[in-house]
Amino acid sequence: MARPKPIETALPALPRMALVDAFRGVAILAMVVYHFAWDLSYYRLIVTDVTTHPAWGVLQRSILSSFLALVGVSLVLGHGNGVRWPSFWRRLGIIVGAALAVTVGTYWMFPEYFVFFGILHAIALFSMLALPFLRAHPWLVLVVATLFLVPPLFLGAPQFSAKPLAWIGFWTTLPETTDIVPIFPWFGVVLVGMAAARLVLASPLGAHLPRWRARGPLWRGLVLCGRWSLLIYLLHQPILLGGIMLLSQLQAPVLRPEVLSRTESFVRSCKSSCAESGGAGPYCEAYCACALEQVEAGNLWDLVDRPGPTRDEAVTAITRLCAAMADPKRDPQKL
Structure with missing residues (x-):
């Protein structure tokens, strides 16, 4: 009786597709933009709170979905004909090491919000969990993907908001971390990428994609x-944060919006209006100094800030007085 032939598990990978690399390049550059905005928001260099703004939230989820779908695509391209174990373990080791570096680095920078299960941690785990689905029928893979994508829309419990369980998903309050990618629903996105890659490769389009050249x-x-992309991911945050910290130390920060006192704001607005009406520099200086003195002497701040007939009368009186004091020959009606 003939002995059965051993199953080959180290067949050559499918050709590397430049188009997939291009899509991954778009995703990594978009992530750099998002993290730059997040850093500016964290250090209060911009008014927008990136963590709660709807548009930034949509961008963040779109970037994450793109990366994880491409993980599924890459698994099919690299191991769809049989798992190439040496290559798989080598890349997995690199990703695990990079994930640990991110955890240590973010704990040093943001101890209250450090990354304990971010995108690299998820990619490492999801890559192992996805192996059994490499040769499964694409439609079965999509069914399983649905089991991960749909339940978080309806299920949740406060216990999953704590760090020990947050990596699973189903939280009701976002865990305190700068980046978290739980199994539910995001492993489902990896499976969608795998199924899509299998279906495309089996279609007539699959023969043309490897021929695409940048x-x-x-x-x-x-x-x-x-x-x-992995190197860019690891280096971009230290570079961005270093640049932001350097700029924040300048005497006139180029990113921090200028905060004016009520007096400074009043004088600046007054000089701007005076200049627009044709007033020269010395005249506007004298006129606005007089206006400020009248407002402070009469404690008219609330009246000046509040629109209405009474405010208009007070402003008109101050305008006529200060215009006459700054230049008796100037017509106050032109201010």
Whole structure:
């Protein structure tokens, strides 16, 4: 009786597709933009709270979905014909090491919001969980994906908001961390990427995609960023944070919006209005100094700030008085 042939599990990978690298390049550059905005928001260098703004939230979820779907696509391209174990373990080790580096780095920078299960942690775990689905029928993979995508829309419990269980999902309050990618629903996105890759490769389109080549500096740049996405991910935050901290130490920060006192705001507005009406520099200086003196002497701040007939009368009286004091020959009606 003939012995059965062993199952081959180390067949060559499918050809690397430049188009997939280009899509990954777009995703990593979008992530850099998002993290730059997040850093500015964290250090209160911009007014917008990136963590709660709806548009930024949509962008963040779109970037995350793109990355995880591409993880599924890459697993199919790299191991769809059989798991290439040496390559798989080597890449998994790199990702796990990078994930630990992110945890240590964020704990040092943001101890209250450090990353304990971010996108790299998720990619490492999801890559292992996805292996049994490499050869499964694509429609079965989509059914399983639904089991991960749908339940978090309806189920939740406060216990899952704590760090020990947050990596599963189902929280009711966002855990205190700068980045978290739980199994529910995000493993479902990886499975969707796997199923989509299998269906496309089995279609007539699958024969044409490997032939696509990047032409022009933009596409070539995106492909390059996609191939070095892990390195960009690890380096971009230290570079961004270092630049922001350097700028924040300048005497006149270029990012921090100027905060004016009530007096400074009044004088600036007054000089601007005076200049628009044709007043010269010395005249506007004298006129606005007089106006400020009248407002402070009469404690008219609330009246000046409040629109209405009484405010208009007070402003008119101050205008006539100060115009006459600054330049008796000037017509106060022109202010």
